[in-house]
Amino acid sequence: MAAVDQAHLFTFLCRMGDNTLVLGHRVSEWCGHAPVLEEDIALANTALDLIGQTQMWLGLAAKVEGKDRTADDLAMLRDVWDFRNVLLVEQPNGDFGQTIMRQFLFDAWHLAMLTALTKSTNADVAAIAAKSVKEVQYHVERAGDTVIGLGDGTTESHQRMQKALDLLWPYVGEMFVPDPVDDAMAAAGIAPDLTDLRGDYDALVASVLAQATLKTPEGSFAHKGGKSGFQHSEHLGHLLTQMQWLQRAYPGASW
Amino acid sequence: MKPSEAQIWDWLDQVPDPEIPVISVVDLGIVRGVAWDGDTLEVAVTPTYSGCPATGVISMDIETAMRDRGINAVRIKTQISPPWTTDWLSEKGRAKLMDYGIAPPRPAGGPECCPLCKSTNVGEISRFGSTPCKAQWRCADCLEPFDYFKCI
Structure with a gap:
């Protein structure tokens, strides 16, 4: 096994933690607004799991970086250009169907990724993955069931789910395109080759979408620039103004 | 000492x-x-x-x-x-949960029975409940909702 570049490892850990942080915050925006109480609670619980996982990923990232930063510093004191989440998770909530579709498309990747990471050569990465994968298994089942329920539901719910799928599908590709950081992780046995995850992902997604009577969009165009930090969508900046407001207005505030 | x-x-x-x-x-x-x-x-x-x-x-x-x-x-x-894992819940803990009105976790994936009237005629309302570790179920006989401790 090649010794791994610590800067690459830091970037990889930020990607894992930024995905869960940004999606966790997005999902928490539903708190108190969901269509029914049970869904409100389910969304809040999902957000909570994701924020908990963020603490572990960014905590490890901070440790690897070795600059005395904490998980909170990384979450609250970086600006847009330093975030390394994929574009899918920063997309706005839209209606309930769009939120659930985004969740399912991410959860299916997250499950495949974490399952592979449980076999990581890095013991800390493997431990975080083993903890998270149990929660994510539950997320993907719930999101998948809800995609099926709404897709194969009324004319209105079906039409909204198809619209959500058409909108979000071009954001799926970014999760599977490796770059030099991913190559370094794969070479060191820390993380899988991302292209190896695509088969399981496509099989799960195809099965759920078929049961949901939804049509997978054609074409393989993929929006990119989130995980590299090259170009986030405009939505991330707006999200950060809310999420980071307290630490920016009252630096160092704690309770 | x-x-x-x-x-x-x-x-x-x-x-x-x-x-x-x-x-x-x-x-x-x-x-x-x-x-x-x-x-x-x-x-x-x-x-x-x-x-x-x-x-x-x-x-x-x-x-x-x-x-x-x-x-x-x-x-x-x-x-x-x-x-x-919920496998680490003690037997004493499981019995106390049931008495308290929370159905203990089961690997089969759902509660054995309603913790209130013990009917097995139960159904899931939501996969998530009042805390991360619980799901919401209801009993079709006594008509009461109850918490189920999720199995993970």
Whole structure:
């Protein structure tokens, strides 16, 4: 096994933690607004799991970086250009169907990724993955069931789910395109080759979408620039103004 | 003289879970180890769900309980591996959950029966409940909703 570049490892850990942080915050925006109480609670619980996982990923990232930063510093004191989440998770909530579709498309990747990471050569990465994968298994089942329920539901719910799928599908590709950081992780046995995850992902997604009577969009165009930090969508900046407001207005505030 | 580890375990078994106070943190299976490091007591605790807000409260409750028994130097160590599983719930804990009105976890994936009337005619309302560790179910016979402790 090649010794791994610590800067690459830091970037990889930020990607894992930024995905869960940004999606966790997005999902928490539903708190108190969901269509029914049970869904409100389910969304809040999902957000909570994701924020908990963020603490572990960014905590490890901070440790690897070795600059005395904490998980909170990384979450609250970086600006847009330093975030390394994929574009899918920063997309706005839209209606309930769009939120659930985004969740399912991410959860299916997250499950495949974490399952592979449980076999990581890095013991800390493997431990975080083993903890998270149990929660994510539950997320993907719930999101998948809800995609099926709404897709194969009324004319209105079906039409909204198809619209959500058409909108979000071009954001799926970014999760599977490796770059030099991913190559370094794969070479060191820390993380899988991302292209190896695509088969399981496509099989799960195809099965759920078929049961949901939804049509997978054609074409393989993929929006990119989130995980590299090259170009986030405009939505991330707006999200950060809310999420980071307290630490920016009252630096160092704690309770 | 330092209290024995058995004594510590006994004391920890009297620290209630903050969300489900009928069971102790030991019943819940989240205390993974107790050891003396010189005069400092180290208690290894594993979180149930990674984002469970009760985790911080539990650490504080353990420290308080040890101080009340004269142990002032306590270090709580968070241990995430191996990950917590509901298999670690004690038999005593499971029985207490049922009495309290929360159906205990089952590998089969759902409650054995309604904790109130014991009917097996039950159905899921939502996969998530009032805390990360619970789902919402209802009984079709006594018509009462109840919590089910999720199996993970």
